[in-house]
Amino acid sequence: MLTLRQALLALFHQFETLFHYLEHLCRHRSAARPGRSSFLHSSVEIQVKETLIRNLWYVAGTSDEFAPGQLVGQTIVGLPLVLWRPEAGGEVVAFDGRCCHKRMPLAAGKLLADGTLECAYHGLCFDSAGKCVKIPSQPGRAIPSRAKLRPYPIVEQDGMVWIWMGDDANPALRPPRIPELASPEWEAIRVQNAEVPTNYLLLIENLLDISHFYPLHDGNIGDIANSEIPVEFSHEGVQGNRSVTSVRKAESYRHPPYLEDFFGYELVDRHHSHSMISPAAIRVDLRCAPPGRLETEDERGYILTHLITPIDERHHRWRVIAACRAGHRWPADPSVSTVARVAEKFPGVIAQDLWALTEQQKMLDLADTHYLGEMHLRADTGILKAREIVRDMVAAEAQPASQAVAA
Numbered sequence: 001m002l003t004l005r006q007a008l009l010a011l012f013h014q015f016e017t018l019f020h021y022l023e024h025l026c027r028h029r030s031a032a033r034p035g036r037s038s039f040l041h042s043s044v045e046i047q048v049k050e051t052l053i054r055n056l057w058y059v060a061g062t063s064d065e066f067a068p069g070q071l072v073g074q075t076i077v078g079l080p081l082v083l084w085r086p087e088a089g090g091e092v093v094a095f096d097g098r099c100c101h102k103r104m105p106l107a108a109g110k111l112l113a114d115g116t117l118e119c120a121y122h123g124l125c126f127d128s129a130g131k132c133v134k135i136p137s138q139p140g141r142a143i144p145s146r147a148k149l150r151p152y153p154i155v156e157q158d159g160m161v162w163i164w165m166g167d168d169a170n171p172a173l174r175p176p177r178i179p180e181l182a183s184p185e186w187e188a189i190r191v192q193n194a195e196v197p198t199n200y201l202l203l204i205e206n207l208l209d210i211s212h213f214y215p216l217h218d219g220n221i222g223d224i225a226n227s228e229i230p231v232e233f234s235h236e237g238v239q240g241n242r243s244v245t246s247v248r249k250a251e252s253y254r255h256p257p258y259l260e261d262f263f264g265y266e267l268v269d270r271h272h273s274h275s276m277i278s279p280a281a282i283r284v285d286l287r288c289a290p291p292g293r294l295e296t297e298d299e300r301g302y303i304l305t306h307l308i309t310p311i312d313e314r315h316h317r318w319r320v321i322a323a324c325r326a327g328h329r330w331p332a333d334p335s336v337s338t339v340a341r342v343a344e345k346f347p348g349v350i351a352q353d354l355w356a357l358t359e360q361q362k363m364l365d366l367a368d369t370h371y372l373g374e375m376h377l378r379a380d381t382g383i384l385k386a387r388e389i390v391r392d393m394v395a396a397e398a399q400p401a402s403q404a405v406a407a
Contacts, residue, residue, distance in 0.1 A: 210222075
């Protein structure tokens with residue numbers, strides 16, 4: 001049964017959701033102009049076209065994915081890349097993945113003993129600054145100044161390699177910090193690194209909206225009682241990025257099976273937040289303890305870092321890293337750390353989300369003929385804000401081009 005306070009909070013959030021719905025609808029309908037994409041027209045319906053953002057830091061991989069002397073080919077936001085770490089302890093470099101001669105994918109080439117990248121087609125060689133230093137078919141001749149590769153800024157921090165896909169060679173915005181991934185106070189384990197055949201927005205919405213824990217995750221991390229926990233929202237910026245956070249607080253809540261297994265507590269007070277730090281990173285922070293014992297030595301929990309890298313409009317890469325406090329052990333077997341147990345069990349939860357995302361994408365691939373449109377609930381306030389953030393970022397990138405055409 002809901003308490004009076006929970007019922008009042010639920011009523012408040014219903015009005016809040018209605019307010020945001022009307023605000024979005026009025027503001028963006030009045031701003032809509034002929035010729036703009038359906039994604040930019042719509043303020044509440046999800047669209048999966050023209051959603052890619054280039055002026056953003058994305059994770060290209062964890063540090064250990066870039067072994068010295070190995071080429072790595074990727075596509076991020078529809079752009080081909082070649083990346084490599086020239087030497088042990090050296091910095092990762094990234095360039096447009098197409099040879100400046102005939103567009104041959106450079107990841108198909110090889111790194112030579114002198115550290116240069118040799119194209120597999122005509123043998124042009126490029127150094128770690130992207131400059132062509134050798135053209136086999138033109139020995140002794142000057143190398144054209146245009147024989148070079150377009151570089152992309154790289155920042156390696158917290159065990160992650162971030163890449164800036166925009167036009168600015170020195171962006172003021174920095175990648176978000178995820179200190180748990182490199183702190184000795186935390187133990188972190190990679191849970192997943194998979195390519196997902198859906199638009200990345202579907203994953204953002206899945207992670208921000210935990211009202212789907214019942215029925216999708218019923219019996220592992222969810223139950224019907226989870227759906228009755230009031231949700232609060234915050235739109236404060238995080239590390240220079242526009243952000244949205246959902247928070248659910250519960251008292252004397254009976255934990256679902258997996259969470260009881262992880263932490264050994266059946267009845268808990270719990271603080272559970274999901275935050276879109278940026279469209280490329282979502283942080284899930286769960287803290288729990290026996291009633292009245294939050295923020296004491298009895299507190300347990302995990303942080304799940306979801307790193308989202310769009311490949312194109314129809315595919316993205318989803319990395320999941322779990323972190324728990326160093327020294328916290330699995331109650332059923334203290335020889336196993338808590339985070340090891342979380343990492344062991346969570347792939348089953350992720351598989352359920354993957355199933356739901358792919359089924360949604362199948363429906364989005366169909367025409368909307370006869371579909372009456374999405375109906376939103378109070379729990380959708382966070383995802384509506386996320387749609388607004390992504391839409392505004394896409395529009396901001398499109399604006400200079402449209403102005404140039406008009407001029």
